[in-house]
Amino acid sequence: MKLFRKTSVLFACVVLAGAAAGPAVAHGDKKHSSAPVVKEQKEWGIAGDAAAVKRIIEVSMGDDMRFQPGKLDIKEGETIRFRVKNTGKLLHEFVIGTKAENAKHAELMMKFPGMEHDEPYMAHVNPGKSGDIVWTFNRAGTFEFACLIAGHFQAGMVGTITVAAN
Template sequence: MNRRQTLLALALMPLMANAAGNHGGGHQETTGTAGDPAQVDRTIEVTMSDRMRFDPARIDVKAGQTIRFAVKNTGQQPHEMVIGSLDKLKEHAEKMRRNPGMKHEEPNMLRLDGGETGEVIWHFASPGEVDFACLIPGHLEAGMKGTIDVQPAP
């Protein structure tokens, strides 16, 4: 392999890794990082329902905070909470439509069956707007999404 081919292969590696059908890598967002449970600043309760809604659908946090999202599925069918940019969430939802058996193993996402509870602990590093959604086929399209407004630290 010559130098040009080697450089091209190295440049394409992240794209090839992201194209794999495995759900265990490549979906984490630059919207923050997995939070340390010992560093949680506050807990926000979130419910997911069969009305295809999150409550609350708008959440305000401060940059630098680590948030524990205490999530409950009050419905009968499975739902998920996935944190990321809306563009990436839509792209991910399309992948799930093509591969409905995908499993989630990332710290920015949680899937719960009806009646279950769980948590996502996320550290919001910088100000901006971050989205969250349920990516089970048809749920995002039905309006199951929300926004996290990450405000500058005081």
Template sequence: MQIKPLLGTIALAIALPSAALAAGTHAGGHGHDKAGHVQDGGHHAMMKIGQPAKAAPTRTIEITMRETEDGRMIFEPGDLKFAPGETVRLKITNAGETDHEFVMDTVDAIEEHKALMEKFPEMEHDDPNAVRLRPGETGEILWTFGEAGTFKYACLIPGHHDAGMHGPLHVN
């Protein structure tokens, strides 16, 4: 019996599940293509903030993510407003020098997600309400807003939210 190959196989079997858990992923199995476009075929459950668009958008909102000279990280515009049932194209551009993401959800869900990202910083997004972009990339989210309320959008890459990269999203 060869002990070394057997030990290597056992070590690999133990390490792989741990690596997958540490890398993390978001539940839902819902996809964006590499440009950040929401794809059909995944989980399209209605969230409080709404759902992926099934109709053509009525307007396009351009959002820029970047860093400032004083080290803050920001979204422009800093406050987003929509009507319940409104379908929009969120065209999101990373004009910064580091990766950024745009995630929109309830305030509580953003805070929970932020804490999870701090534990698992390599977590990859695969949600219809989020897009992660490298410097210079542009992506989009096609979205129909749901119930009225105040929600939140943020970059949840560790440290970015704390550097100012978040804002209110109003549906009224």
């Protein structure tokens, strides 16, 4: 009985400590987990399979708060590997979403600049480094990519993705 009580107290402490620490997710210098990508349908598509990549689009982002290129044309159904290079000296990110979704997330980032997250449509890239996203655009429409680091989105670090229907 005494051992059960000690074990229960220890277990409760571990659970409470984990809850206080919050969810474990990656951002910035932290490594992304090696867990399989959770595929969740979004308005702008779904996480893609590397074997289905039809082309690679290289995008650079810099401290001038701009992406190069700033406009991308994609065909509905295409699976793209985005190779995103940070040419600046600041942390930048490449986040795919709708205009409304990115604006909402950017507002949250202003309130909570240290907010941590790790989604398959986001790449957080340290200065001088590159990151990849594999994404399937299975819905036509106009979407955007943006850097949602506090102040970057507000400075105009946004690009447009046009997905043409087949």
